[in-house]
Amino acid sequence: MLNPPINRMGGKSRLRKRIINMMPEHTCYVEPFFGAGWTFFGKEKSEVEVINDVDKELINLFRMLKEHPEEVERVLKYEIIARDSFKEYKEMNIEHMTEIKRAVRYLYLINSSFAAKGGSFGYGALKKPNQKIFNQDFEKLRDRLKNTYVENKSAFEIIEKYDRPGTLFFCDPPYLGTTSYQDEFTLEDHIILRDILSNIQGKFILTINDHERIRELYKDFYIEEVQVMYSISREKEARKGYGELIIRNYENTEENRKKDNKLL
């Protein structure tokens, strides 16, 4: 399975196998809330594919990886991971930068920041600087993105644009009750999303935090609870879990359920 070039809060690295396993047959695959795209990079190509996010800099990165990966790779060769360079990139005015330089800047800031949030330089007395920025397989990334539509619109618009009977939407919106993204996703937005998804011709899989309001909103659909485990202490490898819901507008097959049990 291919990994994305960046990390992103709420990324589906731990759940993607399970999500991919429950995908029904489809001709068009759409991720309206792309983020780092763990699920997209983990799955086989579909006939038509669409990735979308409202974050302009994030989408510019994927467009450049699709259109000019060799240039991104060339510019990256001049970089080193250092606090000064991080600060310089962070304070740069991106208005007059080329799209390639903006993509490198974004890749740099996300991959060398604390918790991949792009806010402050990530460092530690017990670990060397994160090398993820240099360890990319640009050829594979380009190949994966080659025939994909890369969009930068609101998820609502994208769902309406690409909805057909053969479309599968994998929706991974920001959690309800968190305000950590640049663009907040409110309860009203979740209600609009539910209303749109309730009327599509295609199929959807939605992942979201286990929240009473969400359960209520999607009570007419298939809801599965999952516990996502993560390590809280590197030394002790302590594990803690949080509840997440996988919601669909179609029933999972018995065969898929059996495969799921093997993944647990």
Ligand SMILES: C[S@@+](CC[C@H](N)C(=O)[O-])C[C@H]1O[C@@H](n2cnc3c(N)ncnc32)[C@H](O)[C@@H]1O
């Ligand atoms: C939970 S993250 C997706 C994580 C992704 N599944 C992964 O594996 O990395 C949610 C994403 O939705 C985007 N987003 C927030 N509001 C949006 C909107 N109205 N339309 C489209 N994207 C939006 C955020 O920028 C963020 O990247």
